[in-house]
Amino acid sequence: MSDTRRRRVPRPVREQQIIDAAIQVFAKRGYHAASVDEIAELAGISKPMVYLYLDSKEGLFIACLRREAGRLVAAFQAAAGDAHSLELRLRAGLDAFFTFVTEHRASWVVLHRQASELSPAIAAEVTQARRAVMEQVTDLVRVGIAESAAATRPHDEDADFVAHALVGAADTLTDWMERHPDESPERITLRLMNMVWVGMRNVLDGEVWTPGEAGRTGE
Amino acid sequence: MSDTRRRRVPRPVREQQIIDAAIQVFAKRGYHAASVDEIAELAGISKPMVYLYLDSKEGLFIACLRREAGRLVAAFQAAAGDAHSLELRLRAGLDAFFTFVTEHRASWVVLHRQASELSPAIAAEVTQARRAVMEQVTDLVRVGIAESAAATRPHDEDADFVAHALVGAADTLTDWMERHPDESPERITLRLMNMVWVGMRNVLDGEVWTPGEAGRTGE
Amino acid sequence: MSDTRRRRVPRPVREQQIIDAAIQVFAKRGYHAASVDEIAELAGISKPMVYLYLDSKEGLFIACLRREAGRLVAAFQAAAGDAHSLELRLRAGLDAFFTFVTEHRASWVVLHRQASELSPAIAAEVTQARRAVMEQVTDLVRVGIAESAAATRPHDEDADFVAHALVGAADTLTDWMERHPDESPERITLRLMNMVWVGMRNVLDGEVWTPGEAGRTGE
Amino acid sequence: MSDTRRRRVPRPVREQQIIDAAIQVFAKRGYHAASVDEIAELAGISKPMVYLYLDSKEGLFIACLRREAGRLVAAFQAAAGDAHSLELRLRAGLDAFFTFVTEHRASWVVLHRQASELSPAIAAEVTQARRAVMEQVTDLVRVGIAESAAATRPHDEDADFVAHALVGAADTLTDWMERHPDESPERITLRLMNMVWVGMRNVLDGEVWTPGEAGRTGE
DNA sequence: TATGAATGAGCCTTCATTCAT
DNA sequence: AATGAATGAAGGCTCATTCAT
Secondary structure: OOOOOOOOOOOHHHHHHHHHHHHHEEEEEEOOOOHHHHHHHHHHHHHHHHHHHHOOOOHHHHHHHHHHHHHHHHHHHHOOOOOOOHHHHHHHHHHHHHHHHOOOOOHHHHOOOOOOHHHHHHHHHHHHHHHHHHHHHHHHHHHHHHHOOOOOOHHHHHHHHHHHHHHHHHHHHHHHHOOOOOOOOHHHHHHEEEEHHHHHHHHHHHOOOOOOOEEEEOO | OOOOOOOOOOOEEEEEEHHHHHHHHHHOOOOOOHHHHHHHHHHHHHHHHHHHHHHHHHHHHHHOOOOHHHHHHHHHHHOOOOOOOHHHHHHHHHHHHHHHHHOOHHHHHHHHHHHHHHHHHHHHHHHHHHHHHHHHHHHHHHHHHOOOOOOOOHHHHHHHHHHHHHHHHHHHHHHHOOOOOOOOOOHHHOOOOOOOHHHHHHHHHHOOOOOOOOOOOOO | OOOOOOOOOOOOHHHHHHHHHHHHHHHHHHHOOOEEEEEEEEHOHHHHHHHHHHHOHHHHHHHHHHHHHHHHHHHHHHHHHHOOOHHHHHHHHHHHHHHHHHHHHHHHHHHOOOHHHHHHHHHHHHHHHHHHHHHHHHHHHHHHHHHHHOOOOOOHHHHHHHHHHHHHHHHHHHHHHHHHHOHHHHHHHHHHHHHHHHHHHHHHOOOOOOOOOOOOOOO | OOOOOOOOOOOHHHHHHHHHHHHHHHHHHHHHHHHHHHHHHOOOOOOHHHHHHOOOOHHHHHHHHHHHHHHHHHHHHHHHHHOHOOOOOOOOHHHHHHHHHHHOOOHHHHOOOOOOOHHHHHHHHHHHHHHHHHHHHHHHHHHHHHOOOOOOOOHHHHHHHHHHHHHHHHHHHHHHHHOOOOOOHHHHHHHHHHHHHHHHHHOOOOOOOOOOOOOHOOO
């Protein structure tokens, strides 16, 4: 390894090494808090090389983004392309996604959020703030479990799962809203309710989806 | 207003004005890229006042976080607390959430992500990267619409909506995964499929949920 | 006390209270590290009062200096003025000096050095540096004790005392040198040797001077 | 020299240049009033280099302290180590000390006190305050000269010398007192009298110590 | 007499970036 | 292909000092 990481390495190889190092550092520190110095050191080269190959800190970050997004997309495509029915492809795609996230934690952090660049004090507060919102939903869902006749086993874990999915969906839908300014909050709410209401109950009832069976209510 | 924003304003008022300004700047630039100078200027005061009242940049950010998270939670609680059934409360809560996000865009951005603290070039790239992932799902869903017998009106808008919700849910579930390392990607996939599969079809078929009716397929 | 420290206090009294507080803070923090805020707070008044009465931080410091130097001089004069012979007056003066220093520690620190305004890290290093010099002399003196026939009881305490006095004398003589640029280091050395050599032996031999007896060798 | 002070100088050399400059500025302004900007400018480089090589203002100051204290100690040791008898070594050591102080004025100021970091107005006042104390002693000593039978030539210069040494000794002994809280001011006075009383007369009588002869009054 | 509100100025520190070898 | 030396620019924070009441 000290052979390929030191001296006289061809450009394409060096570039990948630099990006490898950058992903680690960006994931650990976040974009702003990451310093080119640290990246260069981790890559085992001097700072000017980074600039020679990747132009700037921005260029470096973008290179990371592109490479990892490409890999994630490729993994998704490879998985989702094989099956025939929509549900099987969706399933395979989600599976690939969760697998990627599990196996390339750092890459995902870079793609996902740079919240880690905040100081511990702030990070804690952000977590706290997000959790406050999340808890409202979790409480609601937990109550739902109690109300639910079928849910004889009130698994907190399930309530948590549903709450996360729900909050995440709502959270991302705020981006969708920005591109659909005409849609009222109420209509969005109705749509989202329509999408998750039945399924929520399934999860809370402890059901685990099996291809071609669960939820095939209308067919 | 230029009366209350200028000269000799009592402390509690000034504090709120500073926080108001900070939210705008933090939302626009992100935490790191935001400068206390800019916040002070927008608040119509000098920098030392910011430090006198809020202690530090971190303290200022935390104050923003707390105030806005508190408001969002309060809005959610106020809305969700009134109805009787779970579905009505959930609906009211989501409605309050989407309304808050609509009316307090900047606050939501601060609570949501600080990705905007990246330069335009990077922000574009981040959007692009996230969209690449999103598109895979959107395509899948779009194909699903075509396949779907009921979906006589292939609304791209609906496919987009579903894709956003799905990706957002998956995205946030990666946080849930971190606290449940024993859950395999596959099981998470199955759970999520179970939760959204039926509802997705509803949305894609153009249905709009009505309290107590839509989605009550299994009853 | 809360009566004289609060509200509607005549100017002369307030001034003294401010100076009292300032001495404490200047002694504790040093001139630069001392903040007018802290002084005002300790004096139990608001900052503008300090400026109204003492004009500036510098004016405040000078007022402290003058008052305490005056008190020290007065104490010295009062003590030294009474006796008849030089040695008795010198003794009384030194006694008054050491008594003042003991009883008004803070005042003395203000008059003496502001080294305390350095950070702990630096203060430690300064102490270390000064000690390194001091130790050279102390070692020398300690050896002297061993050599000395009379010094059957090698009191480290005595060696330390002599070393301190010697280093202090040399230290201050550097000020004298500045006003006598023609005096060579060698001549100064000889003068100092002449002044302390005999007396050093007395102290190292454990003698304690008694008025009119010790050291009256040449009379 | 403009060659070695400008552009592309190897690190060890630059470090010494920075320390050289820092000593000048710290001596002139004192620690707090000295600005890293001024030091960098005097060193002929930009500020970041100072931080790159010396870490911080504190680190820079400590580096100055260590280097100069080391040099002074080395000079003392080199000089004092050669002779055989205590008095000769003491003489050589003091000589080395006064020589160092003469030749490295700035270094000595840094090691000595940072009183100069006060503004001219304050520095003057400090000098004045210290002089007030010094004058009491000088007056006493001057009177002593007049009284003294042997002192046929009342040299003010000699009185001043003695007064400086005496005040310096007393001054530094206040440090000694702090570590010996049980010693009463009176006992300290007696010890100091015992140490200087005889020698003072020698100096006032215009004697100049010669190795092995002067002051050997009692033998 | 007394103070809460407010600021101009400056300092330490860091970092992305480049030059000269 | 590779790097040690060097810097412009900017940001967080503090403080002595003053205004308006």
